Amino acid sequence: MPNQPILRYPHPVLKKVCNPVETIDADIHLLVVDLLDTMRAGPGSVGVAAPQIGVVLRVCVVDVSKNRHGKDNNHGLLCMINPEITAHAGAAITREGCMSVPDYTGDVERATEITVKFIESDGSRREINASGFEAIAIQHEMDHLDGILFLDRIISIKTGLFRRKSYQ
Amino acid sequence: MTQQPEILHYAVSVVGKDRPGIVAGIAEVLFRLGCNLADTSCTMLAGEFAMILIVSHPRPFSKSRLLDELKPVCDGMGMSLAMRTLHADEITRQETDDEICIISVYGADQPGIVYRVTRELAGRGVNIMDLNTKLIGSDEEPVYVMMLEAALPDGETPEGLEKLLENLKKELNVEIGVRVVTPVSF
Numbered sequence: 001m002p003n004q005p006i007l008r009y010p011h012p013v014l015k016k017v018c019n020p021v022e023t024i025d026a027d028i029h030l031l032v033v034d035l036l037d038t039m040r041a042g043p044g045s046v047g048v049a050a051p052q053i054g055v056v057l058r059v060c061v062v063d064v065s066k067n068r069h070g071k072d073n074n075h076g077l078l079c080m081i082n083p084e085i086t087a088h089a090g091a092a093i094t095r096e097g098c099m100s101v102p103d104y105t106g107d108v109e110r111a112t113e114i115t116v117k118f119i120e121s122d123g124s125r126r127e128i129n130a131s132g133f134e135a136i137a138i139q140h141e142m143d144h145l146d147g148i149l150f151l152d153r154i155i156s157i158k159t160g161l162f163r164r165k166s167y168q
Numbered sequence: 169m170t171q172q173p174e175i176l177h178y179a180v181s182v183v184g185k186d187r188p189g190i191v192a193g194i195a196e197v198l199f200r201l202g203c204n205l206a207d208t209s210c211t212m213l214a215g216e217f218a219m220i221l222i223v224s225h226p227r228p229f230s231k232s233r234l235l236d237e238l239k240p241v242c243d244g245m246g247m248s249l250a251m252r253t254l255h256a257d258e259i260t261r262q263e264t265d266d267e268i269c270i271i272s273v274y275g276a277d278q279p280g281i282v283y284r285v286t287r288e289l290a291g292r293g294v295n296i297m298d299l300n301t302k303l304i305g306s307d308e309e310p311v312y313v314m315m316l317e318a319a320l321p322d323g324e325t326p327e328g329l330e331k332l333l334e335n336l337k338k339e340l341n342v343e344i345g346v347r348v349v350t351p352v353s354f
Contacts, residue, residue, distance in 0.1 A: 044353065045353075045354075046352075046354060047354050067352075069352060094352060095268075095349050095350070095351040095352070096351060096352060096353075096354060097351045097352065097353035097354070098353065098354050099353065099354070105351035105353075133352070136352075137354060140354040141354065150354075
């Protein structure tokens with residue numbers, strides 16, 4: 001089952017908190033393959049989370065190595081099962097968009113450095129320190145596992161300089 | 169054979185002294201009429217609240233009817249009202265693969281900052297998508313701040329733009345910066 005259609009909001013699955021994976025069986029392996037095929041089929045896609053293809057499980061894939069923002073600083077292809085961010089630092093604002101919310105973009109603040117632990121599809125445990133664009137992509141995909149869309153995190157609808165206004 | 173009447177859109181602008189309830193007042197009229205609000209942009213400018221709305225109706229709906237309904241409400245709130253008819257072929261989906269940049273310009277206030285900068289941009293085919301300006305600082309030392317968001321045409325780069333504006337920067341003695349904000353899609 002290759003390349004699945006990306007669900008778009010208001011599909012209810014996109015707002016669900018996903019369930020942790022209990023055992024890594026053949027179904028999970030198939031899910032990972034579907035996620036990878038879907039990511040590779042999306043033009044310029046750097047990640048897909050399971051709920052985006054209708055599966056309510058804590059699995060996502062990320063690969064920023066081919067993206068101009070991530071090509072110099074990445075861990076290559078990451079297949080993450082039950083990922084957890086255990087530490088984070090820094091903050092940066094990026095204008096994000098999402099295949100599940102087409103035609104809209106917004107400024108989102110995210111940590112610039114994260115430590116994330118997860119289970120790989122062969123069952124081994126792994127912990128990585130990601131930074132920059134890769135860290136942002138991981139946080140975006142992991143948000144999907146909690147039913148959070150970038151729309152829930154937009155922090156600015158106007159140029160920041162004009163927000164603190166006072167007329168005396 | 170009868171022709172299907174065209175569904176029109178209306179570009180409506182409403183401006184007046186800011187206070188709570190303006191948006192609700194306008195939105196109530198439109199809701200009551202069964203109008204749809206597509207894209208809108210509303211903001212406060214020096215204590216004035218300025219609304220620009222693209223309004224449509226699922227059935228043919230005349231401009232005069234919309235005007236008749238909005239006018240008394242705007243008059244009641246002391247707000248100006250203007251309206252323009254948009255034909256279906258004027259309603260386009262904004263889609264671009266262009267690089268999007270924020271260009272910041274600021275410095276001692278002086279005549280011509282907006283004109284000189286935007287003329288350079290227009291000359292290179294740079295399309296302004298959003299523009300905010302604000303006069304800040306003190307009466308003695310007024311500072312002008314302009315932020316604009318622009319789509320670069322094919323072949324234009326942020327570096328090229330910065331270089332283009334370099335002369336202007338010196339001439340007007342203002343700071344000019346170009347930053348890429350092209351959205352990243354996940």
